[in-house]
Each structure stands twice: as structure tokens, then as C-alpha cells.
Amino acid sequence: MFDVIGLGNSCLDILGVVPYIPGVDEKIEMSNTSMQGGGEVGTALATLAKLGSSTAFVGKIGDDPIGTFIKEDFVKYGVDINNLIVESGAISPSSIVMVEKYSGLRTIIDCGKSVTNLKPEEIRSGLIEKSKYLHLDSWHREAALEAATKARKKGIPVVLDADIPAYDASISQLIQLTDILITSQSFAQMFTKTDVVNISIDKMISLGPSVVMVTLGKNGVVCEGGGERFKTPAFEIEVVDTTGAGDVFHGAFIHAMLQDWSLQKAVEFASAVSAIKCGMMGGRDGIPTFLEALDFLTRHDRKY
Numbered sequence: 001m002f003d004v005i006g007l008g009n010s011c012l013d014i015l016g017v018v019p020y021i022p023g024v025d026e027k028i029e030m031s032n033t034s035m036q037g038g039g040e041v042g043t044a045l046a047t048l049a050k051l052g053s054s055t056a057f058v059g060k061i062g063d064d065p066i067g068t069f070i071k072e073d074f075v076k077y078g079v080d081i082n083n084l085i086v087e088s089g090a091i092s093p094s095s096i097v098m099v100e101k102y103s104g105l106r107t108i109i110d111c112g113k114s115v116t117n118l119k120p121e122e123i124r125s126g127l128i129e130k131s132k133y134l135h136l137d138s139w140h141r142e143a144a145l146e147a148a149t150k151a152r153k154k155g156i157p158v159v160l161d162a163d164i165p166a167y168d169a170s171i172s173q174l175i176q177l178t179d180i181l182i183t184s185q186s187f188a189q190m191f192t193k194t195d196v197v198n199i200s201i202d203k204m205i206s207l208g209p210s211v212v213m214v215t216l217g218k219n220g221v222v223c224e225g226g227g228e229r230f231k232t233p234a235f236e237i238e239v240v241d242t243t244g245a246g247d248v249f250h251g252a253f254i255h256a257m258l259q260d261w262s263l264q265k266a267v268e269f270a271s272a273v274s275a276i277k278c279g280m281m282g283g284r285d286g287i288p289t290f291l292e293a294l295d296f297l298t299r300h301d302r303k304y
Contacts, residue, residue: 001130002080003053003258007118007147008137008161010042010059010074011093012066015243015282018098021107030098036282038095039074040137040161043244043283046077047251049275050287052256056080056131058123058147059140060115062090075165077284083124090115097243099281104239113259120146129154133254136159141170148177157257160209161250162187172207180257181209182250188214197222201229211263215246221271225263232267235275235300244283249274252293269304 016030020078037046045055061067063086070092074081091111099106118140128134134151136144136158148158160178162171163186171191175181181204183191188200196212197214201224206211211225220233256266260299273293280286288296 001054001132003131004045004048004054004133004135005058005128005131006041006055006135007058007123007140007144008041008135009039009093009139010037010057010061010070010224011039011095012036012069013038013095013097013243013283014039014049015097015099015106017101017241017281019101021098021100023154024088032281034282034285035069036284037070037077038097038247038283039093040163040247040250041139042070042074042079043247044135044161044251044254045079046074046284047248047287048255049078051255051273051290051293053255054080055081056127058083058118058143060085060087060090060118062092062115063087063088064090064092066092066094073284080191083127085118085122089113097282099150099241099243102277104241106241106243108243112115118143123147128156131156132258133157133159135159135161135250135254138163138171138176139222141174145170145174145177148174148190152177152179159250159254161247162191163246175204176208178209180211180213180253182204182213182215182246182253184246185214185216191198198229213267215249217242217245220303221249221267221268223263228263230264232264232271235272235296237275237279239278240286241281243281245274245278247283248277248287255290265304269293269297272300272302 253270
């Protein structure tokens with residue numbers, strides 16, 4: 001059994017700080033460069049493992065140096081990779097991330113890849129049923145639908161990270177198979193065709209999830225679950241880089257739910273872990289341990 005099985009994206013992030021985001025035909029220098037693992041589900045699983053949960057990744061990479069880095073980074077964090085398929089001759093996913101020095105905001109450029117989508121029949125028989133939670137993102141849609149269907153039949157909660165790349169006709173099908181839907185504000189606006197967060201939540205929760213959250217960056221998180229709607233403010237910190245903040249939030253939230261904490265407590269914990277991450281560059285180097293997260297919360301007068 002694993003606490004969490006994640007099916008989705010993992011990539012290599014090449015990061016660097018820039019004084020500002022450059023324009024067309026402009027040359028600037030990146031400083032404080034870093035190479036880290038990235039990707040929505042990949043970083044969420046790294047977060048879970050760092051906090052103390054057992055995790056396994058299901059997905060695909062190429063047999064190139066980028067793929068080797070992705071595998072080694074998973075091993076470093078303690079994420080099981082026995083269900084990671086290496087595709088011969090394929091180019092693994094990677095991104096270039098420009099972090100604006102004075103705001104910590106980032107611009108991401110997805111680089112070319114040739115890895116094919118994971119097929120439903122490539123998911124090892126009986127694997128999904130060995131998890132307490134299933135975590136998905138926008139990648140490998142057919143395989144994700146298959147995995148979510150299997151999880152729902154076994155009563156395993158499905159958590160979905162929905163962001164702008166996830167927007168297509170089949171995302172509604174996946175949301176209907178989701179128990180906990182956590183979206184970015186931009187996805188919520190596009191999917192529900194309104195910029196009013198509360199209306200967006202109404203529309204998304206009507207599709208079937210028992211919990212819906214919309215993350216608002218520095219403005220916190222709005223959540224509905226158990227018939228209650230509430231807003232959790234973001235922690236005020238000195239932001240270095242927001243890369244991976246949402247991915248880390250997902251992982252920390254699932255870890256908190258594994259502790260049988262209340263929904264409000266879980267959201268607050270996830271907000272804290274995400275805030276700590278934003279104090280360092282990249283999506284993974286700043287992930288705290290469980291004790292470090294609790295210490296941060298104690299220093300902010302939260303009792304855990």
C-alpha cells in the first residue's frame with residue numbers, strides 16, 4: 001500500500017532569476033540558476049514524501065539525460081518509481097523558468113518533448129487499488145480517466161490539480177470522477193466563464209466533487225466542503241520564487257488529510273507549506289519537513 005499514487009507530469013525545471021521579464025529581441029542575463037525536478041503531480045509527490053507520506057509515481061519519461069535527472073530526483077525524495085515507464089528514443093519534458101527578481105513571480109516556457117501519452121493498458125493491474133489517495137493533473141487524460149474510475153469503484157479519494165493546460169472537452173469527465181478538486185483561479189475563470197470565485201465554486205461543485213478549492217496566490221484560498229465555504233488567507237513571507245507553489249500546496253493538503261485533520265486545518269497546513277517553499281527558488285528545494293512546517297505554524301501562533 002502507498003499513501004498516495006500520483007499519475008501525471010514530472011519534468012526538469014531549469015530556473016534562473018532575471019531583473020525583469022524580457023521583451024522581443026532582448027537579451028538579459030539569468031543569475032542564481034538552478035536545475036530541479038518539476039511538474040504538477042511530480043512535485044506534489046515530492047512534497048508528500050518530504051513530509052513523511054509514502055508515494056509512487058505513474059507516468060512516462062524518455063531515455064535521455066533529462067529523463068535520468070527526473071528519475072534520480074524522485075529517488076532523492078523517496079518517491080517510488082517502479083511504475084515510471086521509460087520510452088526509448090523519446091525526449092523527456094522540461095521547462096525554462098524565469099523568476100522576476102523583485103516580485104518572485106515567474107514565467108514558464110515549456111520545451112519540446114516527444115514522450116507519448118500513457119495508455120490506460122500501461123497502468124499495472126491492481127496498482128491504483130493499492131493507494132489511500134489518487135492524485136492527478138492534466139496529463140495522460142485517457143489513463144487518468146481510467147485510474148480515477150478504478151479509484152472511485154474502490155472508494156479511494158481522487159484529487160485533481162486542474163490548471164489552464166487541463167482545459168479541454170474531457171476535463172468535465174475527469175472532474176465528475178474527482179472527490180477533491182483544487183484549481184487555479186485562471187482555470188476556474190476559464191472553465192466556468194466567470195471571474196466571480198463563489199460562482200465558479202458553485203458551478204464546479206455541481207459536477208460532483210465533495211470538496212472544491214480555488215487558489216488565489218497571495219490572496220489565499222477559497223474552499224467549500226461539507227456544506228461550508230471559507231477563505232484561508234495566505235501567510236505573509238518574503239517571496240523568492242512562486243514556482244511550484246500550487247503543486248506543493250496539493251501535496252501538503254493530501255498529507256494533512258492523511259492525518260485525519262479537519263478540512264480547515266488541512267488547508268491552513270497546505271498554505272503554510274506552500275509559503276515556506278516560496279522562500280527558496282524552484283518547486284522542490286524549499287519543501288520543508290513535517291517538523292519544519294509545524295515549527296513555522298507555531299511561530300505564526302497556530303496550534304497543531
